[in-house]
Amino acid sequence: xxxxxxxxxxxxxxxxxxxxxxxxxxxxxxxxxxxxxxxxxxxxxxxxxxxxxxxxxxxxxxxxxxxxxxxxxxxxxxxxxxxxxxxxxxxxxxxxxxxxxxxxxxxxxxxxxxxxxxxxxxxxxxxxxxxxxxxxxxxxxxxxxxxxxxxxxxxxxxxxxxxxxxxxxxxxxxxxxxxxxxxxxxxxxxxxxxxxxxxxxxxxxxxxxxxxxxxxxxxxxxxxxxxxxxxxxxxxxxxxxxxxxxxxxxxxxxxx
Numbered sequence: 001x002x003x004x005x006x007x008x009x010x011x012x013x014x015x016x017x018x019x020x021x022x023x024x025x026x027x028x029x030x031x032x033x034x035x036x037x038x039x040x041x042x043x044x045x046x047x048x049x050x051x052x053x054x055x056x057x058x059x060x061x062x063x064x065x066x067x068x069x070x071x072x073x074x075x076x077x078x079x080x081x082x083x084x085x086x087x088x089x090x091x092x093x094x095x096x097x098x099x100x101x102x103x104x105x106x107x108x109x110x111x112x113x114x115x116x117x118x119x120x121x122x123x124x125x126x127x128x129x130x131x132x133x134x135x136x137x138x139x140x141x142x143x144x145x146x147x148x149x150x151x152x153x154x155x156x157x158x159x160x161x162x163x164x165x166x167x168x169x170x171x172x173x174x175x176x177x178x179x180x181x182x183x184x185x186x187x188x189x190x191x192x193x194x195x196x197x198x199x200x201x202x203x204x205x206x207x208x209x210x211x212x213x214x215x216x217x218x219x220x221x222x223x224x225x226x227x228x229x230x231x232x233x234x235x236x237x238x239x240x241x242x243x244x245x246x247x248x249x250x251x252x253x254x255x256x
Contacts, residue, residue, distance in 0.1 A: 055184035091158040
């Protein structure tokens with residue numbers, strides 16, 4: 001166990017004891033781990049991020065079949081809504097609602113969707129309005145998602161692993177992410193030493209996954225001027241300081 005993880009366990013342990021009335025003061029309140037224990041979060045550069053977005057509509061992923069639509073939606077939920085793997089797996093059909101009250105939605109126009117996201121492991125729900133690109137991907141997926149299954153009801157999983165409706169596993173989403181990262185970064189030459197733009201160490205690819213996409217999305221919100229409180233709400237973070245590890249990817253200092 002690292003010192004950083006030990007610090008987190010102590011903080012949560014004391015917080016639980018305080019909530020249960022076992023102690024009157026949390027001795028870990030406000031404590032921070034040493035700077036050397038605050039491991040920077042991995043995020044992608046803008047050229048790489050652009051390549052990943054372009055790759056959503058190229059090759060096999062750019063197709064229009066069941067698998068392409070599902071994989072594209074899963075990636076967009078990571079890249080544009082900053083959802084975790086567990087949150088994506090936890091989404092059910094009744095989590096997705098058309099935002100009929102939004103002025104952008106008019107007769108004949110593509111609808112915008114909102115998602116009710118349940119915090120992994122329980123806790124409160126939060127509502128996220130999806131952008132137009134992700135809303136279109138969700139609508140396209142719903143058009144081919146298996147229907148008529150005996151267990152089909154509003155509580156059925158939104159994303160499924162196959163045409164008979166079996167659930168998709170966490171490693172399935174991880175593999176979708178890794179395959180997309182590898183294909184885009186290799187095809188665009190980011191693993192070649194001759195590429196002068198954001199050349200990537202080939203060994204770094206093995207450490208990239210859904211959290212890399214989530215981190216890059218969050219950093220993009222910061223850099224676009226989205227208020228810290230709104231980013232915290234979108235991500236479901238109780239403590240905004242967890243985002244301070246993105247400091248190396250922000251255009252201005254983290255506002256804490």
